Amino acid sequence: MTRGAAARERPVLVYDGDCGFCTSSARFIERHVPVRAAFVPYQHADLDALGVTAERARHEVLWIDRAGRVGGGAEAVGRLLTCAGGPWRALGTVIRVAPVSWAAWAVYRLVAINRHRMPGGTAACALPADRRPGARG
Template structure:
């Protein structure tokens, strides 16, 4: 399915707002990295307008660049760091080049698949998105 997106002033970082680990990770980034993006929990984002779905946003953190291209997981984190500039830019670029990108993807999936066990993680992180308390389908304006 092709979605039409418009050019944005700022990139958008979309994360799982129902997951304590994800929320803690985003807050850490906001405190320590100059995040030059609009940061929004997918449960409160217009996902269709962003060119993505609730299923993808529940699976991985997403980076939507100014042109509307969607990147997920370790690639999204690498793009966020690249956009941050300074020493973060180098780390972000390195994360997105093989073979480092392969390792970054493996580590990202390992952490994402076990986020309920990570510091700040909750039992809600284990549940499929539709079964979590306050599921996105019950929220007005949520994509899905």
């Protein structure tokens, strides 16, 4: 987790706007999860102001809270759900606590590697092998 540049009015979810699956997932969350956050494709985000690098934004979904703390991948999903409150808070909390967090990371990596095969996925969703979560350089 890193700290973003400045406090903001509401949290921000940064996702890959070129990926159909990622965009569909972000839109689904906007419609069905009562979280007050900005949803921004990294291609249109001021990443410097958010305190994240383009490399990280290409690699994983990011959640930047109001204080500027950054979480990525499964942690970002858990933090988004926690922020939504109600029953979502419980789910978000469970996702972020071991041993469930280990399984959440494994599922996140599996989905990220195969997002071009997921509903709404396109060829643009495929990550090069060296950029896939868990890839070894």
